[in-house]
Amino acid sequence: MSTFFTSRLFFVSLALVIIAATLPLYVSGYVLGLLTVAFYFGVFAMAWDLLFGFAGEVNFGPTFLIGVGAYTAGILNNQFGWSVYLCILLGALASVIAGLVLALPALRVRGPYFGLTTLVAVLMLQNFIVVFADLTGGEIGLTIPDVITINAGANYWIALGFMTISAAILYGLSQSPIGLVLQASGQDPVQAGALGFNIVKHKLAAFVVSAFFSGLSGALLVFYFGTASVGTVVDVAVGVNVIVSAVLGGRRTVLGAALGAIFLIVAGEFLRPTGELATFIVSAVALLVVLFFPGGFLGAALSREARS
Amino acid sequence: MDQRLSNRPVLEVRGLTKRFGGLTAVKNLGFEVNSGEIFGLIGPNGSGKSTAMKSVMGIERPTAGEVVFEGENVAGLPAHKIARKGFGMVFQHSRPLNRQTVLENIMVALLPDSLFMLFPDKALVERAKWIADRVGLGAVMNRRPPTLPFADLRRLELAKAIARDPKVVLVDEPFAGLTRAEVDVFSDLIRSFRDEGRAVMLVDHNVKSVAALVDRVLAMYLGEEIVTGKADDVMKNETVRRVYLGGAIETHARPETSFKDKVPLLQVENVSVFYGKAQALENVSIHVHEGEFVSVVGLNGAGKTTLFNTISGFLPYTGEIVRGGDKLRGRSPAKIARSGLVQCPESRELFGEMSVRENLDLGGQHLADEKRAAQLAWLFELFPILKERQGQMAQTLSGGEQQMLAIGRALMMQPQILILDEPTLGLAPVILEQLSKALEKLRQTTSITVLLGEQNVTFALPHADRVYVLEHARIVWEGDPGRFAAEAGADFL
Numbered sequence: 001m002s003t004f005f006t007s008r009l010f011f012v013s014l015a016l017v018i019i020a021a022t023l024p025l026y027v028s029g030y031v032l033g034l035l036t037v038a039f040y041f042g043v044f045a046m047a048w049d050l051l052f053g054f055a056g057e058v059n060f061g062p063t064f065l066i067g068v069g070a071y072t073a074g075i076l077n078n079q080f081g082w083s084v085y086l087c088i089l090l091g092a093l094a095s096v097i098a099g100l101v102l103a104l105p106a107l108r109v110r111g112p113y114f115g116l117t118t119l120v121a122v123l124m125l126q127n128f129i130v131v132f133a134d135l136t137g138g139e140i141g142l143t144i145p146d147v148i149t150i151n152a153g154a155n156y157w158i159a160l161g162f163m164t165i166s167a168a169i170l171y172g173l174s175q176s177p178i179g180l181v182l183q184a185s186g187q188d189p190v191q192a193g194a195l196g197f198n199i200v201k202h203k204l205a206a207f208v209v210s211a212f213f214s215g216l217s218g219a220l221l222v223f224y225f226g227t228a229s230v231g232t233v234v235d236v237a238v239g240v241n242v243i244v245s246a247v248l249g250g251r252r253t254v255l256g257a258a259l260g261a262i263f264l265i266v267a268g269e270f271l272r273p274t275g276e277l278a279t280f281i282v283s284a285v286a287l288l289v290v291l292f293f294p295g296g297f298l299g300a301a302l303s304r305e306a307r308s
Numbered sequence: 309m310d311q312r313l314s315n316r317p318v319l320e321v322r323g324l325t326k327r328f329g330g331l332t333a334v335k336n337l338g339f340e341v342n343s344g345e346i347f348g349l350i351g352p353n354g355s356g357k358s359t360a361m362k363s364v365m366g367i368e369r370p371t372a373g374e375v376v377f378e379g380e381n382v383a384g385l386p387a388h389k390i391a392r393k394g395f396g397m398v399f400q401h402s403r404p405l406n407r408q409t410v411l412e413n414i415m416v417a418l419l420p421d422s423l424f425m426l427f428p429d430k431a432l433v434e435r436a437k438w439i440a441d442r443v444g445l446g447a448v449m450n451r452r453p454p455t456l457p458f459a460d461l462r463r464l465e466l467a468k469a470i471a472r473d474p475k476v477v478l479v480d481e482p483f484a485g486l487t488r489a490e491v492d493v494f495s496d497l498i499r500s501f502r503d504e505g506r507a508v509m510l511v512d513h514n515v516k517s518v519a520a521l522v523d524r525v526l527a528m529y530l531g532e533e534i535v536t537g538k539a540d541d542v543m544k545n546e547t548v549r550r551v552y553l554g555g556a557i558e559t560h561a562r563p564e565t566s567f568k569d570k571v572p573l574l575q576v577e578n579v580s581v582f583y584g585k586a587q588a589l590e591n592v593s594i595h596v597h598e599g600e601f602v603s604v605v606g607l608n609g610a611g612k613t614t615l616f617n618t619i620s621g622f623l624p625y626t627g628e629i630v631r632g633g634d635k636l637r638g639r640s641p642a643k644i645a646r647s648g649l650v651q652c653p654e655s656r657e658l659f660g661e662m663s664v665r666e667n668l669d670l671g672g673q674h675l676a677d678e679k680r681a682a683q684l685a686w687l688f689e690l691f692p693i694l695k696e697r698q699g700q701m702a703q704t705l706s707g708g709e710q711q712m713l714a715i716g717r718a719l720m721m722q723p724q725i726l727i728l729d730e731p732t733l734g735l736a737p738v739i740l741e742q743l744s745k746a747l748e749k750l751r752q753t754t755s756i757t758v759l760l761g762e763q764n765v766t767f768a769l770p771h772a773d774r775v776y777v778l779e780h781a782r783i784v785w786e787g788d789p790g791r792f793a794a795e796a797g798a799d800f801l
Contacts, residue, residue: 177425180408180416188403190367195417195468196391205423252407302407 024153032156038265039159042258043166043217045245047210053252055206056186061118062242067234069095069215074142074228088219095215103207141229171254244286256298317342318507324373333359335531341507348522349511354734356531357511366390396474400481404453411449417471443467458585459490479510513608559789567597579627588614590781603760603768606778612761620651648724656714660703671720708739725757732764
């Protein structure tokens with residue numbers, strides 16, 4: 001842990017955050033808006049990596065946790081007009097509770113079934129939103145009366161700050177004794193059990209932490225958009241983007257996941273002139289990275305450092 | 309040592325039984341282990357010894373029986389609770405955390421089972437360093453596992469197992485994959501655990517390899533105890549000898565000169581294979597003549613399966629494998645099998661949810677209908693039971709019937725060379741006899757060349773024309789089965 005503050009990774013991260021913080025001084029609102037969304041996606045991806053990279057559980061439904069947080073916050077604001085901050089907090093808590101309800105039974109099944117359970121959860125949530133359209137806005141989307149602020153620079157700084165703090169917490173956790181035990185359980189559950197670790201307890205904790213950050217980020221995102229819709233926070237395709245971001249950035253690196261998310265969203269936008277091809281090109285790049293550099297951006301860099 | 313401890317065994321196992329569905333892997337097993345004692349649980353592959361050890365540790369939940377640790381029955385508790393009570397287990401296969409150093413890997417074993425420990429304790433670091441020195445990892449504790457040799461990775465497993473100062477240490481196959489010199493070092497380490505007053509229980513295949521290390525041995529076969537006692541006495545026991553060596557073996561070897569081909573049909577020349585850092589085959593050379601029946605005997609882990617998988621094209625290797633003048637390198641396993649070099653694998657690999665007939669038809673899929681029917685009729689003559697079971701799902705067959713089906717499916721491919729890998733694995737003696745008769749018939753009525761891998765010498769010798777002994781990845785003996793018992797038999801007890 002103490003070596004982190006003298007490592008190259010720390011200085012590079014610090015430099016990147018400082019540079020990012022100065023961006024509103026000289027780039028357009030359009031770029032800021034894009035990066036704001038990318039930063040929230042970065043938190044989704046980091047939260048997902050804690051589960052996959054460390055606990056070894058593939059959560060195919062990151063948008064279940066994100067969507068519950070986003071819609072809870074949005075509905076509370078829409079229905080009762082409660083304060084934005086209270087709604088965001090309650091959204092994150094709802095996500096934690098939903099995560100627990102899902103994970104408690106799901107972690108008892110083995111192998112690919114955990115992943116399948118999480119996938120089904122997304123489809124159920126999506127259905128629920130469509131069916132209870134009165135409450136949720138259905139397929140059209142939910143209008144949210146309040147926003148945190150309409151200032152693009154302020155929104156950008158909030159997102160950047162939130163991502164930086166989340167990254168610090170999630171990365172710290174991943175390097176702490178708990179992170180080590182999680183990694184051991186993910187890699188060899190039988191041996192971790194024989195070393196005296198309650199694997200279900202540790203994985204459940206990881207799921208709760210992952211749910212909290214996913215829900216919080218989802219709630220913040222809808223208050224930035226001013227609307228919540230299935231297509232932006234629940235759809236399976238959104239979940240796939242989160243997963244691809246994390247794998248692209250580097251499994252088991254936490255920080256890499258944020259890089260992957262930013263790359264994915266920014267690259268998608270840069271390629272917009274290519275029209276329909278944009279998604280295809282970004283997906284192809286992601287596929288190539290996964291096939292030939294399974295460690296991802298940061299994974300490749302870190303393992304080179306580890307070998308030397 | 310204090311009086312109470314020396315009187316009462318630290319670990320008492322009574323009536324331990326573990327069933328998997330219809331299979332009873334461990335049957336009413338009972339033993340005790342004292343502090344400061346090394347106890348060996350020995351049995352051939354499939355005898356249930358590993359299951360017994362896992363049931364003690366709580367990795368498998370025992371179906372019945374008691375595991376009493378210091379007077380408390382811990383049977384049925386999950387592994388992590390049993391571990392915290394004072395058990396440590398050394399696993400055969402290690403999967404260390406590759407991004408962490410050796411020291412950090414040891415520290416993981418020292419951590420409490422708590423969600424609130426965010427910063428490691430300084431005392432833990434000191435303790436981890438001490439343990440690293442203790443098992444001989446002192447010089448490499450700041451390196452990462454991928455850069456370590458195999459023996460050091462095994463040391464790391466030992467370090468993790470003893471990290472929390474357990475009273476009982478369980479060791480799964482302590483010497484698997486180690487060289488002779490390393491075996492001595494690890495023996496000393498395990499003895500030092502005993503000398504610290506721990507109870508050590510180890511599992512291995514044969515008595516001889518651990519004879520110098522253990523204080524007492526329990527030999528088991530098909531889930532049951534045969535005998536318990538000092539290693540020397542167990543090796544002299546009649547039943548143990550019969551299980552490992554068989555009684556007087558009648559052999560029917562045909563001399564090598566009787567085979568007409570001047571260049572052997574199959575030649576394996578100086579083949580070496582590595583699994584990561586562990587060498588699984590070291591300059592192995594064998595040859596098989598057309599129509600010959602050759603047995604490769606060796607204990608579990610000696611490299612038999614690796615040898616067969618290499619021949620079948622599943623593994624990369626150095627050296628050459630030549631069949632009928634053609635080098636096999638670069639051919640896919642499917643092509644090799646289709647050309648008549650067929651393996652019946654140790655794990656059988658049946659299509660469990662398909663019927664017996666469907667499994668056989670898949671084997672004979674390349675044949676014309678008429679030929680397939682003829683081959684099937686011939687096969688049903690060889691294994692009549694398969695005819696009766698035609699419509700039954702393969703996974704519902706007994707172990708012996710499954711083995712016959714696996715051999716039958718291989719024969720449906722009309723092999724020129726048939727490789728049989730451990731067909732007797734876990735089978736009862738009466739089934740062995742049936743299989744044995746079928747093999748004899750195969751030898752006498754067909755020209756199929758057979759390469760048989762076995763640790764069960766009783767089964768491997770009677771049909772063999774020639775025998776190779778594989779030990780620690782090397783061929784150490786070759787010769788007539790009649791000379792085997794006198795020249796190479798002692799290693800198989």
